[in-house]
Each structure stands twice: as C-alpha cells, then as structure tokens.
Amino acid sequence: MKVYEKEAKSILIKRKRIDSWFLSSYNMNLYRGCSHNCAYCDGRAENYFVKGEFGSDIEVKINAPEILEKELNPNNKRKPFEQGFILIGGGVCDTYEPIELKFELTRKALEIIKKYNRPVHILTKSNNIERDIDLLVEINKNSKVIVSFSFSTVDKEIAQIFEPSATSPAQRLNTIRKLKEKGISTGIFLMPVIPFITDKPNKILEVYEAAKSVGADFLIFGGMTLKSGRQQNYFYNKLAEYDEKLLLEYSSIYRDDNWGNPVPEYYEYINHIFLMISKKFRIPKRIPNYIYKDQLDKNKYISVLLDQLDYLVKLNYGKSNYGLASKSIFELERPITELRNRLKTINGVGPESEKVIKEIMNSGTSQYYEKLL
Known part of the structure; x- marks a missing residue:
C-alpha cells in the first residue's frame, strides 16, 4: 500500500x-x-x-x-x-x-x-x-x-x-x-x-x-x-x-x-x-x-418527506407527482406556513400533494407516507 x-x-x-x-x-x-x-x-x-x-x-x-x-x-x-x-x-x-x-x-x-x-x-x-x-x-x-x-x-x-x-x-x-x-x-x-x-x-x-x-x-x-x-x-x-x-x-x-x-x-x-x-x-x-424530524425546519422537513414519498410512490406504482413539489418547497424563500391556504400556488403542488402537505403541517407526518414506508 x-x-x-x-x-x-x-x-x-x-x-x-x-x-x-x-x-x-x-x-x-x-x-x-x-x-x-x-x-x-x-x-x-x-x-x-x-x-x-x-x-x-x-x-x-x-x-x-x-x-x-x-x-x-x-x-x-x-x-x-x-x-x-x-x-x-x-x-x-x-x-x-x-x-x-x-x-x-x-x-x-x-x-x-x-x-x-x-x-x-x-x-x-x-x-x-x-x-x-x-x-x-x-x-x-x-x-x-x-x-x-x-x-x-x-x-x-x-x-x-x-x-x-x-x-x-x-x-x-x-x-x-x-x-x-x-x-x-x-x-x-x-x-x-x-x-x-x-x-x-x-x-x-x-x-x-x-x-x-x-x-x-x-x-x-x-x-x-x-x-x-x-x-x-x-x-x-x-x-x-x-x-x-x-x-x-x-x-x-x-x-x-x-x-x-x-x-x-x-x-x-x-x-x-x-x-x-x-x-x-x-x-x-x-x-x-x-x-430526522427535529433536525430540519418546516420547509426542509416537508421537502425531504415529499422526496421520499416520491420514491415510494414510484416504487409501488411507477409514477409520482411529488418530486416537483418537493423541489419547489425546498427553494421557497418564505416559511411554507405562510402559504397554508395557497399551497397550490407552489409549482408542482396539486390536489393530492396539497392534502399530504397540510396533513404534515398539522400532524408532523402523512398516513400515506407511513403506509408506503
């Protein structure tokens, strides 16, 4: 050596x-x-x-x-x-x-x-x-x-x-x-x-x-x-x-x-x-x-969880729309809590991802994520 x-x-x-x-x-x-x-x-x-x-x-x-x-x-x-x-x-x-x-x-x-x-x-x-x-x-x-x-x-x-x-x-x-x-x-x-x-x-x-x-x-x-x-x-x-x-x-x-x-x-x-x-x-x-929940602020935590969910959905069903929402939330320059009632204005956030994001904001996790994890 x-x-x-x-x-x-x-x-x-x-x-x-x-x-x-x-x-x-x-x-x-x-x-x-x-x-x-x-x-x-x-x-x-x-x-x-x-x-x-x-x-x-x-x-x-x-x-x-x-x-x-x-x-x-x-x-x-x-x-x-x-x-x-x-x-x-x-x-x-x-x-x-x-x-x-x-x-x-x-x-x-x-x-x-x-x-x-x-x-x-x-x-x-x-x-x-x-x-x-x-x-x-x-x-x-x-x-x-x-x-x-x-x-x-x-x-x-x-x-x-x-x-x-x-x-x-x-x-x-x-x-x-x-x-x-x-x-x-x-x-x-x-x-x-x-x-x-x-x-x-x-x-x-x-x-x-x-x-x-x-x-x-x-x-x-x-x-x-x-x-x-x-x-x-x-x-x-x-x-x-x-x-x-x-x-x-x-x-x-x-x-x-x-x-x-x-x-x-x-x-x-x-x-x-x-x-x-x-x-x-x-x-x-x-x-x-x-x-990792306690190591990240709300934006980064939701972004990471959605990115993991994107992988899990693709693994199970082949396609997912959570990846773009994850990226957009990570790049936000303001707390996502300020957009609670306007989540669909975030690029990539649709009806399903909006529902998941609100659940995470309220409970700290997502039942859909927990099921697939």
Missing part, C-alpha cells in the same frame, strides 16, 4: 439541496481511495480521479481537522450553516478503513462536529466504528447520529470474493446491534446488489432476515452501476473468476450507459423483487421521518 499525504484546501462539499437518501446538506471524504477493494466499487472509475492504484493506495488529507474547524466555526461564515446532516464516507473512501486507526482523522472530525453541535450521518462497511461509539453517543445526546452500513450480501462466501478486505457481513451486523443498544439510529444500505448473484429473491430475503434480527431502523436498496473503463474491466475480471458464464448475462443489461446504469427493464425487475420482500418485514425503505 502507498500512502499519499495531502494538504486539503477545503473539506465540506455543500449540496444544492438536502439529499433525501442520506439527509445530508454537506458531505466530506477524509481519505481518497479504499483498501476494502470491493470489486464493484465505482470509485475505481476514471471520472473520480483517485490517485494511485484503487483498492490499495490511499490519499490522506492530513490537515482535514484544521480545515473542518474553520469551516464549521460560525464566526468564519457570512451565511448561516445549512440545516441537514454532514455525511462522512461513501463515494471514494470508507472513513473507517484500516488506515483510520493510524491517522484518526474521522475521530478528530467527530470531535469538531460534537463541538459545533452538528448532526452527522456515517456510511461505512467497517466495524472499526466501534472505537468511536463513546463519541457517537455524546453527539447523539445533543444533536443526532445516523450510522448506515453498506452491504451487497450477507453471504460470507460471496462477500469474501467481491469485498475481500471489508469487515465480514456477520461483524457488520454485530456492530449494528451494538450501536442500536446505545440508542443510535442505524440501518442498512443494500447497495449494490450484484446482478445475477446477490439480486436473487433468496439472497435479498437473507439480508432482510438479518436486518430484522439486529433491529435495523431502515433498509435502503439499490442496483449496481458499472461504468465503462477501469471499473468495468476490473469487475469483469473478478466476475470471470467467480463464474465466467455470467459475462454474457452482464452484456445484456450493461450497454455503455454514461452513468453505468443497467437497462431500465433490469431495474424494474429487481425493484419488484425488493418491493415484494419488503412488504413481509415492514422495515422502512427510506430513513424514516421520526429520525
């Missing part, structure tokens, strides 16, 4: 609007590159510009804590810090990959987040997060912590092939149980399922049964992107080692989409399987609103 130390100019990346998948207004990567070396990781793709050999070489932003301190200090900001969670991890690194035990950038960042009373969402595959449970509990007392564990399967043998250096699925599940015992909201991102391997009904069912056994607060599902070039070449080499016959199957669903997406028919197929299995367990398919 090669380690490159780098002086970062900035750490926090501000999103245009709150991401309803992760509830984040900001995200940050303290490292670039990931030694978990998952065969399917799209961080390997050329457009991420990760230095060195992905899967072994790591870039360390050694001054990240000092930069984060400056960025979170309200005395250094002309505009108030946006509401929403700070997402740590994902993308091109795992914030708890083994090198964190040496540099401790994540723990130092969490100390600063605690100091400024910010909510944080951590996405990881590693049980190294257990080192920081004490700190996460302290942050959770005054703000909010969400921890999400990424899985492609709970099958130990498959994981050893496609996630060779990651914490085993069983260890991840045990860490979820420990975090839940400490009162920390914790769930699973079943992303990605690996086509023709872990997207089978019995394999998705295994993940649901495991999630229920450890008390996961949510289980979020997604397919696998496979971008042409370095990512696809690496994955196909690993796939050939596993089962060379599958290469032909992959060529039928991956057709050089710019974003690496499979054909729509495949997404429809796996989403249908996911939906049918999810109905047996009633584990939320998005981070449920009770987890």
Whole structure:
C-alpha cells in the first residue's frame, strides 16, 4: 500500500439541496481511495480521479481537522450553516478503513462536529466504528447520529470474493446491534446488489432476515452501476473468476450507459423483487421521518418527506407527482406556513400533494407516507 499525504484546501462539499437518501446538506471524504477493494466499487472509475492504484493506495488529507474547524466555526461564515446532516464516507473512501486507526482523522472530525453541535450521518462497511461509539453517543445526546452500513450480501462466501478486505457481513451486523443498544439510529444500505448473484429473491430475503434480527431502523436498496473503463474491466475480471458464464448475462443489461446504469427493464425487475420482500418485514425503505424530524425546519422537513414519498410512490406504482413539489418547497424563500391556504400556488403542488402537505403541517407526518414506508 502507498500512502499519499495531502494538504486539503477545503473539506465540506455543500449540496444544492438536502439529499433525501442520506439527509445530508454537506458531505466530506477524509481519505481518497479504499483498501476494502470491493470489486464493484465505482470509485475505481476514471471520472473520480483517485490517485494511485484503487483498492490499495490511499490519499490522506492530513490537515482535514484544521480545515473542518474553520469551516464549521460560525464566526468564519457570512451565511448561516445549512440545516441537514454532514455525511462522512461513501463515494471514494470508507472513513473507517484500516488506515483510520493510524491517522484518526474521522475521530478528530467527530470531535469538531460534537463541538459545533452538528448532526452527522456515517456510511461505512467497517466495524472499526466501534472505537468511536463513546463519541457517537455524546453527539447523539445533543444533536443526532445516523450510522448506515453498506452491504451487497450477507453471504460470507460471496462477500469474501467481491469485498475481500471489508469487515465480514456477520461483524457488520454485530456492530449494528451494538450501536442500536446505545440508542443510535442505524440501518442498512443494500447497495449494490450484484446482478445475477446477490439480486436473487433468496439472497435479498437473507439480508432482510438479518436486518430484522439486529433491529435495523431502515433498509435502503439499490442496483449496481458499472461504468465503462477501469471499473468495468476490473469487475469483469473478478466476475470471470467467480463464474465466467455470467459475462454474457452482464452484456445484456450493461450497454455503455454514461452513468453505468443497467437497462431500465433490469431495474424494474429487481425493484419488484425488493418491493415484494419488503412488504413481509415492514422495515422502512427510506430513513424514516421520526429520525430526522427535529433536525430540519418546516420547509426542509416537508421537502425531504415529499422526496421520499416520491420514491415510494414510484416504487409501488411507477409514477409520482411529488418530486416537483418537493423541489419547489425546498427553494421557497418564505416559511411554507405562510402559504397554508395557497399551497397550490407552489409549482408542482396539486390536489393530492396539497392534502399530504397540510396533513404534515398539522400532524408532523402523512398516513400515506407511513403506509408506503
């Protein structure tokens, strides 16, 4: 492994609007590159510009804590810090990959987040997060912590092939149980399922049964992107080692989409399987609103809830009109409560969404949302 130390100019990346998948207004990567070396990781793709050999070489932003301190200090900001969670991890690194035990950038960042009373969402595959449970509990007392564990399967043998250096699925599940015992909201991102391997009904069912056994607060599902070039070449080499016959199957669903997406028919197929299995367990398919309600003002809360509802309606029925209303409400420059009797003047708000918005304003939730969640 090669380690490159780098002086970062900035750490926090501000999103245009709150991401309803992760509830984040900001995200940050303290490292670039990931030694978990998952065969399917799209961080390997050329457009991420990760230095060195992905899967072994790591870039360390050694001054990240000092930069984060400056960025979170309200005395250094002309505009108030946006509401929403700070997402740590994902993308091109795992914030708890083994090198964190040496540099401790994540723990130092969490100390600063605690100091400024910010909510944080951590996405990881590693049980190294257990080192920081004490700190996460302290942050959770005054703000909010969400921890999400990424899985492609709970099958130990498959994981050893496609996630060779990651914490085993069983260890991840045990860490979820420990975090839940400490009162920390914790769930699973079943992303990605690996086509023709872990997207089978019995394999998705295994993940649901495991999630229920450890008390996961949510289980979020997604397919696998496979971008042409370095990512696809690496994955196909690993796939050939596993089962060379599958290469032909992959060529039928991956057709050089710019974003690496499979054909729509495949997404429809796996989403249908996911939906049918999810109905047996009633584990939320998005981070449920009770987890983030107290962290957002009314406009942002309604916007996020509607965006989640947009996904849920599309998953169940194929079409939804809630997405545009969500975007418009997020962009409002005045409190939505001032428009209580004129909601239809908001772009995208029709009779059904008006009804849902008023229900949220009155009760804090929506029965339709709760039913589909």
